[in-house]
Amino acid sequence: xxxxxxxxxxxxxxxxxxxxxxxxxxxxxxxxxxxxxxxxxxxxxxxxxxxxxxxxxxxxxxxxxxxxxxxxxxxxxxxxxxxxxxxxxxxxxxxxxxxxxxxxxxxxxxxxxxxxxxxxxxxxxxxxxxxxxxxxxxxxxxxxxxxxxxxxxxxxxxxxxxxxxxxxxxxxxxxxxxxxxxxxxxxxxxxxxxxxxxxxxxxxxxxxxxxxxxxxxxxxxxxxxxxxxxxxxxxxxxxxxxxxxxxxxxxxxxxxxxxxxxxxxxxxxxxxxxxxxxxxxxxxxxxxxxxxxxxxxxxxxxxxxxxxxxxxxxxxxxxxxxxxxxxxxxxxxxxxxxxxxxxxxxxxxxxxxxxxxxxxxxxxxxxxxxxxxxxxxxxxxxxxxxxxxxxxxxxxxxxxxxxxxxxxxxxxxxxxxxxxxxxxxxxxxxxxxxxxxxxxxxxxxxxxxxxxxxxxxxxxxxx
Numbered sequence: 158x159x160x161x162x163x164x165x166x167x168x169x170x171x172x173x174x175x176x177x178x179x180x181x182x183x184x185x186x187x188x189x190x191x192x193x194x195x196x197x198x199x200x201x202x203x204x205x206x207x208x209x210x211x212x213x214x215x216x217x218x219x220x221x222x223x224x225x226x227x228x229x230x231x232x233x234x235x236x237x238x239x240x241x242x243x244x245x246x247x248x249x250x251x252x253x254x255x256x257x258x259x260x261x262x263x264x265x266x267x268x269x270x271x272x273x274x275x276x277x278x279x280x281x282x283x284x285x286x287x288x289x290x291x292x293x294x295x296x297x298x299x300x301x302x303x304x305x306x307x308x309x310x311x312x313x314x315x316x317x318x319x320x321x322x323x324x325x326x327x328x329x330x331x332x333x334x335x336x337x338x339x340x341x342x343x344x345x346x347x348x349x350x351x352x353x354x355x356x357x358x359x360x361x362x363x364x365x366x367x368x369x370x371x372x373x374x375x376x377x378x379x380x381x382x383x384x385x386x387x388x389x390x391x392x393x394x395x396x397x398x399x400x401x402x403x404x405x406x407x408x409x410x411x412x413x414x415x416x417x418x419x420x421x422x423x424x425x426x427x428x429x430x431x432x433x434x435x436x437x438x439x440x441x442x443x444x445x446x447x448x449x450x451x452x453x454x455x456x457x458x459x460x461x462x463x464x465x466x467x468x469x470x471x472x473x474x475x476x477x478x479x480x481x482x483x484x485x486x487x488x489x490x491x492x493x494x495x496x497x498x499x500x501x502x503x504x505x506x507x508x509x510x511x512x513x514x515x516x517x518x519x520x521x522x523x524x525x526x527x528x529x530x531x532x533x534x535x536x537x538x539x540x541x542x543x544x545x546x547x548x549x550x551x552x553x554x555x556x557x558x559x560x561x562x563x564x565x566x567x568x569x570x571x572x573x574x575x576x577x578x579x580x581x582x583x584x585x586x587x588x589x590x591x592x593x594x595x596x597x598x599x600x601x602x603x604x605x606x607x608x609x610x611x612x613x614x615x616x617x618x619x620x
Contacts, residue, residue, distance in 0.1 A: 165291050166308030172286065173311050174199070176279025182272025186263045191272070199311060206310050212561050213389045214568025216305045219318035220414035287319055296320060299410055321410040326421035327403070330430065338612035340588075342580065343499045344550040345431075345606065346489060346543065349396055350482070350532050351509040352525070353556030355575050359566060360522070367530065369537035373554065373577040376587045379605060382573035382596040386412070389561025389568065393449050396505065396557065398599025400458065401425045402607075405598075416449045419458070426458030427603055431501050431610065437461050439492060441504040443469045443480035460503075464488060472508075477528070479507040482535035490542050505557075506532065513562070522565050536577075544585040551609055552579045555602065576602060578609070 162170075174195055181191035206217035286292045296304050296316040305313045356365035374380045385395045386405060397415035398404065401422055405412040423429060428438030439462040446452040446465050455463055470484040485504055492502060509532055513524030536554050543550050556574030560566060573596070580588040597605065608614070 162309050163307050165295055166312040169283065169286065169292065169312035169315060170309050172279050172282040173315065174279075176276050176283065179272045179275030179277070179279055183269055183276060184272075186265045186268040186272070188268065202314075203310055206305075212563075212568070213387070213391075215388075216301055217310060217314065218301060218413045219314050219321065220417060222314075223414060223417060283315070287316075299412060301413075317410055317413075321413075321417075324409050324411055324418070326418070327407075327425070329424040332433065334615040335608075335612040336615050338609065340549060340582065341610050341612075342549045342551040344493060344496065344543070344546070344548050345501045345553070345610065346493065346539065346550065347399070347501075347503045347553040347606070348535070348539070348555070349392075349399065349503070349505045349557050350535075350554060351392070351506045351557060352511075352560040353509065353529060353532050353574060354559045356526055356529060358571075359559065365526065367533040369533040369535075369540075370575060370577070373536055373540065373579055374575075375592075376579065376589050377577045377592060378551075378580040378588060378590045378609070379578040379593045379595055381576060381594050383555050383576040383602060384573055384596065384598045385556075385558050386572065387558045388572050389558060389566075392505070392557045395555075395599045399555070399602050400427050400503070402427065402600045402603035404600040416451075416454060419450075419454045423454075423457040423459070427606065428459030428461075428501055428503070430459075430607065431499070432459045434499070434611070436499040436501050437496075438501040438503070439464055441468075441485065441488060441492075441502060442466075443485060443507055444505075464492070477508060478512065479510060482506050482508045482532050483538070486535050486538050486542070489539070493543065493546060506535070508532070509560075513560075521562050525560055525562055525565075540579060540581075540587070544581050544587065547583055547585040548581075549583050550581040551606070552581070553577070553602065553606060554579075555599075578605065580609070 177195040177198060178191050181194040182188065185191060185194075202217060209221070210216050295308065296313065297320070299317070299320075301313065301317070304316070308316070355367065355370060357363050357367075359365075383395070385398075387394050391414075393414060393416045394405075394412070397419060401415070401419065402425055403415075403422070408415055411418050428436070428440075431438060438460045440451070440455045440460040441464040442451065443466045446455070446463055452463065466480065469480045469488055472479060472481055472484075485506055489502055489504055493500070509525070509528040511524070511528070513519075513521045513528065515524065539552055539554070543552055553576070555576035559572060559574060561568065576597075580590065582588050
């Protein structure tokens, strides 16, 4: 039996409902329409949260609301599984609702004034409650599922946003004393591969093993599982961890979308740290750089060049919706061939975002396997062509999250993705070293790269 909500959560919900009701009353002046809309908004949020939890294993979070603008700017990125007729129906229903609300609205000064008073009362009550016990001490540590169960969805959306606002930027990163590395690379290529996972592990079938990944693991300097926190989405969490090197346990409530606050943490970024030693960095992504604010975050973090969608060969007939991984590999190798001095290239792929079903039909698993094999071929191609440059190089290849495939993968199990670090010497030969198998976090991968380039952090015995 489900336990009832805790009292502090019910109080916050009541205050939020009053404020919502007051807002709609200000807008339309109709008591019954305002009450219906206030309840409808809550029902819609709960429906969205349940749907998200079923697909991604997480309830709706305050940070998800920041992505609403991106949904409208790039609808195909989010609505690839929603058919055209379904989108048309939703649009018509929304238009009918707006027309109905407009028709039922009334110009009653008394009702509008009452709405202003109720909105103000609800907001004042919320602000006062969050400043005193017991609400001041609620949800001090991120635990979204448990807090949502105890307090309710809307109170958690508010509380987590409030805690997020209270967070502060860390102190600027400072250089660390390190042991000198042996034969450090002068070229580092990192590939953040969309929805890349080992199909043999994902579907429990050894026959689905990827040959490129198997070869890379066999010859890797270091390899293992990457402990990503998202499932089926949240690329930016993995991307932030790898680039900024800060684990989620130190991020607090920033962990849910660390890109929202990344500008205040620019000195921690990998290209900024490499840049202190004279490295030049480029960020490659065949998509609109405004997505997640990369157009601002990446230059602030030390990337001297952004290579966007206009630089890549567009997909041809039958190649899918997005720029292929092969085209990304071609652009990386072109940049690497022309590069002089130490250079860092970080690429985000997009081909395996889907849609996995062609023309709205076909088996989703077969579609995923087709695209993930293209990613695997990219890995093999990069190893071969980087070796041909005959420059000391480090190739890092990893998946950003596992795919969410209805009926085939579920968010309740493992979430890790594979990563490999391959070193190539000046003669174009792979240096396997001791071929360490080590499971790490995305932030741990950041530090593994720094250790390879600059040497491990020096430790000194206590006096």
